[in-house]
Amino acid sequence: MLIRVLPGSPVPLGEQIAACVRGAIADGSAAPGERLPPARQVAASLNVNVHTVLRGYQRLRDEGLIELRRGRGAVVTTAPGIAHRARLTDAVHGLVAQARELGLSGEELLALVRDGLAGAPAATAEGSGSADEAEK
Template identity: 65%
Template structure:
């Protein structure tokens, strides 16, 4: 599995690491039962703190995409539904990263998402 991060990105490094794994799960590159690199080794190869890697792995655990097992490390657990969710999270992450690159505030991003959820109507319009 290939990990690419951008140290100068506004996206936190732990989030970027989690996004790499989510993408691999979504596209089938990382299969259930596959072990992820040990946090210490991955941190050294990426030039980041080990806790940054563990933060990314923790996000993935909380999303149900990996298990963290003492002595065994991080293992992909994603089933079909989790793969779909990983794909959605990857797409959403790309949207948020692009919006931030354009200088949008979080509230503006949320307004756009709410608009999309409402079938393209701005929030509040068309309600009785």
């Protein structure tokens, strides 16, 4: 797993770390059930604060991509379709960044997404099932 961060960037370091790990889950180089490197080790490697790394890990946990357990560290979620989910989350972050570049407010972006959802065919249980199949 390759983690690259640029301290001068407007994106917070924790978010940059989260993006790298998300990318690794998305392209399969961090497999479901794999243990992520301990936050302390990542912090030492990148010369950043441990809390910065933990913020990144917590972001990934909030997105449902990893599980944080006391004593066991961070583990990639074993739920089916986790790589697809990571790719989707990655795309959402890309969408947000693009909206910010264009100067769109959060409300405006949400309105766009809502419109998009309204136009799309309704989600079915089979739809999510096929995504799981593809993952296997």
